[in-house]
Amino acid sequence: MSLKAMVAEGDQVAVYFVFECTHTGGDFFSILASGKTIHISLMMLLRIADGKIIEKRAHFDRYDILQQLGVNA
Secondary structure, three states: OEEEEEEEEOOEEEEEEEEEEEOOOOOEOOEOOOOOEEEEEEEEEEEEEOOEEEEEEEEEOHHHHHHHOOOOO
């Protein structure tokens, strides 16, 4: 995992990560394990209160992942 950016304002923190993974497990969006190495970028918005994460929203680009797996999405 590589932390690319982090921005905080008030009680919110935005974080951008990139993960390098190998597609080896069960099916992913009906695609059987391919053994390919893929990069998954993840944007997360956190809300903090009393030093704890009280809300988390995470988004990733599934179409980018599908393209890396060779699917024309």
